[in-house]
Amino acid sequence: MPSPEIILHGTPLSGHAHRVELLLLALDLPYRNEPAPADVRQSPAFRTLNPLGQIPVLQDGDLTFADSNAIMVYLVRRYAPDSAWLPRDPVGAAQVQRWLSIAAGEVMHGPSTARLITQFGLNDDKARAKRIAARLLAFMEEHLAARDYLAAAHPTIADLACYSYVAHAPEGGISLRPYPAVRDWLARIEALPFFKPIPPSPLPLELDDDAAA
Numbered sequence: 001m002p003s004p005e006i007i008l009h010g011t012p013l014s015g016h017a018h019r020v021e022l023l024l025l026a027l028d029l030p031y032r033n034e035p036a037p038a039d040v041r042q043s044p045a046f047r048t049l050n051p052l053g054q055i056p057v058l059q060d061g062d063l064t065f066a067d068s069n070a071i072m073v074y075l076v077r078r079y080a081p082d083s084a085w086l087p088r089d090p091v092g093a094a095q096v097q098r099w100l101s102i103a104a105g106e107v108m109h110g111p112s113t114a115r116l117i118t119q120f121g122l123n124d125d126k127a128r129a130k131r132i133a134a135r136l137l138a139f140m141e142e143h144l145a146a147r148d149y150l151a152a153a154h155p156t157i158a159d160l161a162c163y164s165y166v167a168h169a170p171e172g173g174i175s176l177r178p179y180p181a182v183r184d185w186l187a188r189i190e191a192l193p194f195f196k197p198i199p200p201s202p203l204p205l206e207l208d209d210d211a212a213a
Contacts, residue, residue: 006031009049009057012199013119015112015164016068017056019103022160023072025194027080069100072157084154095151099158103165106136112165114172119201126173133174137182140166144181148188155192163189164198171201 008024008031010017024031040046041053049057050066057064058071060078065071076086087093110133116122117129140162143150151158167186169176176183189195 007059009036010055018164103161111169
């Protein structure tokens with residue numbers, strides 16, 4: 001049974017927090033959102049939860065976890081160990097892990113970084129982020145041309161880990177128009193009964209970069 005209260009520290013616009021929230025909703029686990037904007041993340045109290053000052057952080061009773069992918073693994077293994085969200089067989093587990101690594105690598109350094117630069121003023125190399133995103137999206141397009149989901153014939157935490165920042169790539173000036181299989185995959189995630197969207201972009205999209213699609 002779930003603990004009396006699961007607390008998710010994050011922000012509404014964080015794709016990392018969003019992927020954890022989607023899984024909490026998918027598993028029908030009661031939880032409470034605790035806002036953790038930048039100033040809160042610098043506080044001593046938050047640094048006791050995560051010394052790196054990053055979100056999300058999940059508290060489940062006396063347990064505290066940081067890193068969105070690690071949190072998702074914990075939630076499935078604790079509360080839905082026999083579910084399809086994280087396969088137990090070696091091949092299925094490895095296929096999910098590959099996409100968790102891509103979420104922490106190419107997705108983070110590509111569409112996520114481009115969005116951070118455009119929407120939140122991150123001082124980083126946007127051209128490099130867009131090159132990484134282009135390679136990632138081309139790879140995902142080919143991969144999804146013959147399948148509905150990333151790691152299995154059904155949704156897994158791999159899909160949740162990659163969804164949020166790919167879906168919001170246009171907020172970083174990256175068009176999804178050339179990638180119909182990717183857009184179909186996004187639509188399948190959005191059609192899941194528990195789906196909850198990230199709030200709209202706080203700034204206008206870069207329409208001159210054909211990023212609205």
